[in-house]
Amino acid sequence: MSDAADRVWITDVGPRDGLQNESTPVPTAAKINLVDALSAAGLPDIEATAFVRASWVPQLADASEVMHGITRRQGTLYTVLVPNERGLDRAMEANPDKVAVFTAASETFAQRNTNASIDETFDRFAPVFERCSAAGLPVRAYVSTAIACPYEGAVAPGAVVRLIERLVDLGPCEIDLGDTIGAAGPEDIDALLDAVGGTVELSELVLHLHDTGGRALACAQRAIERGVRRFDAACGGLGGCPFAPGAPGNLSTSSLVRHCEATGLHTGIDVDAVDTAARAIRSVLNS
Numbered sequence: 001m002s003d004a005a006d007r008v009w010i011t012d013v014g015p016r017d018g019l020q021n022e023s024t025p026v027p028t029a030a031k032i033n034l035v036d037a038l039s040a041a042g043l044p045d046i047e048a049t050a051f052v053r054a055s056w057v058p059q060l061a062d063a064s065e066v067m068h069g070i071t072r073r074q075g076t077l078y079t080v081l082v083p084n085e086r087g088l089d090r091a092m093e094a095n096p097d098k099v100a101v102f103t104a105a106s107e108t109f110a111q112r113n114t115n116a117s118i119d120e121t122f123d124r125f126a127p128v129f130e131r132c133s134a135a136g137l138p139v140r141a142y143v144s145t146a147i148a149c150p151y152e153g154a155v156a157p158g159a160v161v162r163l164i165e166r167l168v169d170l171g172p173c174e175i176d177l178g179d180t181i182g183a184a185g186p187e188d189i190d191a192l193l194d195a196v197g198g199t200v201e202l203s204e205l206v207l208h209l210h211d212t213g214g215r216a217l218a219c220a221q222r223a224i225e226r227g228v229r230r231f232d233a234a235c236g237g238l239g240g241c242p243f244a245p246g247a248p249g250n251l252s253t254s255s256l257v258r259h260c261e262a263t264g265l266h267t268g269i270d271v272d273a274v275d276t277a278a279r280a281i282r283s284v285l286n287s
């Protein structure tokens, strides 16, 4: 992992966030091919799947099969999302390189997404941190609805700061702020970064932008100007959360890579190979 100021670190969340919202079952082999194509394209970090409850997210019921079917590429981190210890039990059998847990800055979204209050999400993942620490596994911590909630509307940046303060105590390797429904414009990113900048180094923060209003790239650019160097994006701009109505695709990985490279920043990613991977998964989704 490079900390150089001209290096942008991209996690492709397409296999997880990109596919979780697809109503038609995607064959496990197509998911495996997607992960392998992304690692071959040079993605340093891939959120490969989620060990959540299948009745909640049926599309990712094959998480174990996906993790056992991929070909591990040296230098690629394979991250998996888990909501609780049960998810971690399942994930551990699949030998991930990193685990991601998630809470939200709005109570209604936490309830709809995880059947838990914000406090209960912490109760559930505190032991996940303990066990991962003992196993030497880094943990990413998401804060969803960091800009706006699909049920409650605008979220005050101060609410996000309070969550970050609690998360930092648990020892995450990174904190990832999610604009779950793609509500942000660059001015909202400024307000968020102004608020959180006193609690977390902006160069260590991750932004997870959905592209609902077509402003995700402009938001990423504003964040880059402010010193953020870590982003989530999804191959082909896939994405959405089943519990966040009106949350379509993530920021497209290719768009972000092209933008970075055009502005003198480096990602280490072969954008043509990402485009090929995007076409392959799109053809499966459209078939």
Ligand code: HMG
Pocket: 017, 020, 050, 051, 052, 053, 054, 056, 057, 083, 084, 086, 087, 088, 090, 102, 113, 114, 115, 142, 143, 144, 145, 146, 177, 178, 179, 180, 181, 208, 240, 241, 242, 243
């Ligand atoms: P629950 O129904 O409250 O679960 O679901 P529970 O703790 O009451 O347990 C009930 C049963 O589920 C038990 O089984 C558990 O073992 C089982 P039983 O005893 O009845 O046989 N169970 C599980 N089984 C498999 N895997 C597990 C698991 N946990 C419990 N991990 C739960 C609570 C959190 C599990 C559920 O609400 C859930 O799976 N939610 C997932 C929601 C989700 O995946 N959302 C999308 C990801 S978040 C997102 O997209 C936002 C993000 O992209 C950032 C952004 O955009 O902002 C990250």
Ligand code: MG
Pocket: 017, 178, 180, 208, 210, 240, 241
């Ligand atoms: Mg998301």
